[in-house]
Amino acid sequence: MAYVSPTKRDQNGSYTFSSRPRPVEDRSKYREAPSEQTQSNYGNIMYDRRVIRGNTYAQQIIPTTALPDPVEVQRQQEIRRRNVAAKRAREQCRTRTPEALQGRKHIDVQTDLYLEELSDVIVASDIECQTDAFLDKPATPLFIPAKSGKDVETQIEEGELFDFDREVPALLEVLVGKTVEQSLEEVMEEEELAGLRAQQRAFRELRNNELEEVLRLKEQERRRSKEKERRVAQQKEMLRKEREVAEKIAARAFTQQYLADLLPAVFTSLRSHGYFYDPVENDIETNFFPWLMAEVNNSLEKRYTARALLDTIIDDVAQKRQEAFKDTQ
């Protein structure tokens, strides 16, 4: 009992018990009186908290609260304090036997009908028992049951179980058959593949053939169309040149014709504008004639003045004559 930790009341009032593992103590058959140190409180089972009350089908699960309600805590503490106080009160109120008088001692007395001897020493007797040592046992005799039934024997002669000529063909057939089957499969596979390849090759040959024709014709077409274009371009060029030449010729002819009487016309006009002149004639014209004319003018002037003078004279004379006539009248 030395290793029992004191029973604690958990905060919720549930009961916990824990003790370290200890070997079982060997106790004497009859227990001794419990020592004063034990704290086990034997209570009424009806009021033992360890016993579950009520309906166990819906058991109350202990709520796992991290921090218990302070109100709860206080209430528990109060209950505890009250219990302790009540217990102490009960102890105090309990009537006890009065103390023995001086010089006297209380002793226990049995008041039953039949007296019992009370002693601490329990009468015990030890009895031992031991089996005898094992004796050497002789070997058990062989159990041979009594003979019953008939004796029969049999023997397999050579060649009876296994007839080579009959068994082996079957085995051989299977072996050879499997091998041949496997090889046939492989050969068929290879043949199939070879057939595939041959077909592909034949197709490829034909395809190459036709493809070459297509490409050659395409190239031919390209060449011919290029050639055609070149020829057409050449022809166009040629036409253009011809047209140019024709235009040039026409222009030349027209110009020639236009300019045919240019020369006489030019000469005529130049001549008419006096660019070609006979220098003597010109000289005569420019120098001589003006002088001549001037001289002519002069002489004519003179004549005119003479005539005018004459006129005036005549006039004068006429006047005078007139006057003279008038006078005479």
Next chain:
Amino acid sequence: MAGSPYDPSRAPVAYGRRAVPQLFSELQQQEAPRRVRALASLCDLLRDPERISCTVSGGFLEQLKVLLKDEDSIVRAKTCELLHLLTAHRIGRQALLSSSFLPHLSELMDDSSSSCRRNVQRVLNRLTLMPAGAEALLTLVPKLMLKLREEEEDVQVLLLSTLSSCSCLDPLPALASDGVSLLLHKLSDSSTDIRREAAAALMALSVCEDGMRQVCEKEVLPVLVNLLRDEDVEVQANAAGVIMYAAITNEGKQQCLDLDVIPILLSLVSQDGEEEKDKERKKALVMYSLRALTALAEAPQGRCLLLEQLPLLGRRSEAAEEDQDIRRNAQNAVRVITWTPCNTGDL
């Protein structure tokens, strides 16, 4: 036989429907030898088309993708072999394409183990049997061309075959990665297979204008004329094919006439000394040579030469010729040779 307990190199095979799923769950084991054995058994099983459809519909292909990145090279090589068997059938090929195996396979092309690389090339080669496969592989063409320089002979044959199938669909990627010079180098290789495949790839490349131009520029024609005299019929046929495409352009015609290729082509077309069984194999050769002659007849020098040889071609174009295609080609050739401007209606 798969699954026999006496064969230590193969894992045991469950019965019937459980065979394939059980082997695939075996493939998830940690130890590499067990995986190798399971893969060996699967290789044996997957020759059967029903097993293949079971594999594809059971969705086990994702597991194979994981195995492709395994550390053990034998596991990787065996997985590629398994994929190779898958591609033998249409279901397998379609499943491979739709599950996007190509990025993983292209990573594996750089693998360290040569058997793994060889198997990857086999897978890619088989994928080109489908046009969708060839189309999907077009993105890998530059990488394949890189690999062409490095790998060994038999892998090169596979690579070239894959390249020619892809280029039949679209020659531009291969041309962009400088395919013509690379293939020119391969044309003079000592192995017949490589020459044949290289010539076939070149023929696929020279279909477009750019290819024709490059073939003329890079002096490929002299090598091809040499190949016309090769022993193998298919090499000759493929070389004639390239020449027929190259002779479409003016430059090509000029180069061919300079190289004096017409007599060689005529000797190929002529019928003397041909046996029955050879006719089948030589059909492609005769067809391509006739087409090449037709193309060369458009040049004036070629026409002069060929006008003299009309009887030879006439023999081929008669009704005596059994093969319809050859007859048609020969008639076409004769028509082009004897064309005069007043013959045509248009122009």
